[in-house]
Amino acid sequence: MAQIKWPPVIARAAAIVESYSIPVTLRQIFYRLLMEGLIPNSDYAYKKLSAETAERRRAGKFPPLFDRGRGILQPSSWASPKEGVQALAAQYRVDRTAGQPVALYLGVEKNALAGLIQAWFDALGVPVLPLGGYSSESLDRQVKARVQAEGRAAVLVLSGDFDASGIDISRSFVEMTGCWKKVHRIGLDEELIDRYGLPVLRGKATDSRAPGFIAAHPEIHARCGFGADERGRPYPAQVELDAVDPEELRSLYQRVIDRYWDVDAYRAALADEEEHRAVLRRLGDTL
Known part of the structure; x- marks a missing residue:
């Protein structure tokens, strides 16, 4: 170039x-x-x-970008009980997933994208699971305990990179948690890669999962023709989830959510929330 x-x-x-x-x-x-x-x-x-x-x-000459990894960390504080109650009234929320027929979880392989997904669907109150690569025993245990405590069928909507490790990370998390009625892996597959002309990069030939990944996706590897390293190990294809248009990624999640989301139950939760906020506002007025 x-x-x-x-x-x-x-x-x-x-x-x-x-x-x-x-x-x-x-x-x-x-x-x-x-x-x-x-x-x-x-x-x-x-x-x-x-x-x-x-x-x-x-210099104020470029629009803001999303960066959840940095910020000011300090406990909240208020000048008076009245201000504290007023602040609570403004931010008070009920469980907005109450009454939903299933417990939806939005999973993503990369921590950097988890904040975006949470921002996109914050209004729904649906939990987001940032895996950060291969899941940990502690996260697996938390997820299983929460699903069991909720007592509803759990549905996982999961996205990740299209590469040898990305596919296996999804498989491993689903297998280790083992608590899902249905799993929807979205975000990247060969059809989406071709539709949007996403850049297919050369992955790591040293990845032990590469041979199986290549065998499972022969067409894309035949087109790319990345060859092999000096030891004869073939290079796998790699497409980053970040390459998906953000609007499209949000839409992919939304389409699955819409299949399960009960709008009436959601409206009832919001109505309860507003009633509770009104109580807090009246309490604040008495202070």
Whole structure:
């Protein structure tokens, strides 16, 4: 690729961010630019994009990006009991999933995307499960205990990378928890990759799961023709979940949620919530 002309690339990046009505991450913008052929798939390009956008964001010349990993951590406090009750009334919530026929869980392989998914579906109150790679025993135990305590059939909507480890991470979590009535793995498959022309990268030949992954997906590997390393180990294909258009990823989750969501039960939960808030507001007025 020719030398990158960063001013027009940054201008295009800003336009991409502003085209969305939902929060997006730097990595998602990186893949959009990669798909448009404006930058190469390299650590240098990603770090340079991060530095260039950060400089402009500090100057107020680039729109905000989603970054849940950083922030100010401090316990909440109020100047008076009245302010405390007023604050509680404003943020008070009931369990908005109460009365739903199934317990929905939204899983995602990457921690960075978990915050986005939570932001997208915060109004529903549906729990989000960030796996952060292979799940841990503690998370598996928490999930199983919660599903058992709820006493409802549990449905998992799960997304992850299309690569040897990503597919296996989903399999492992489902197997280790073993508490799901239904599992919907969304986000990336060969049909979606082809439909949107997502960038197919060369994965790690050293991944012990690569041979099985290649055998399970022969067509995409035949098209890519990544070859093999010096020891004859074939390179697997890899497509990052971040490459999926954020609006499309949100839509993929929403379509599955809509199959199970009871709108009347949700409205009843919101009505209860408003009644409780009214009680708190009246209490605050007496202080």
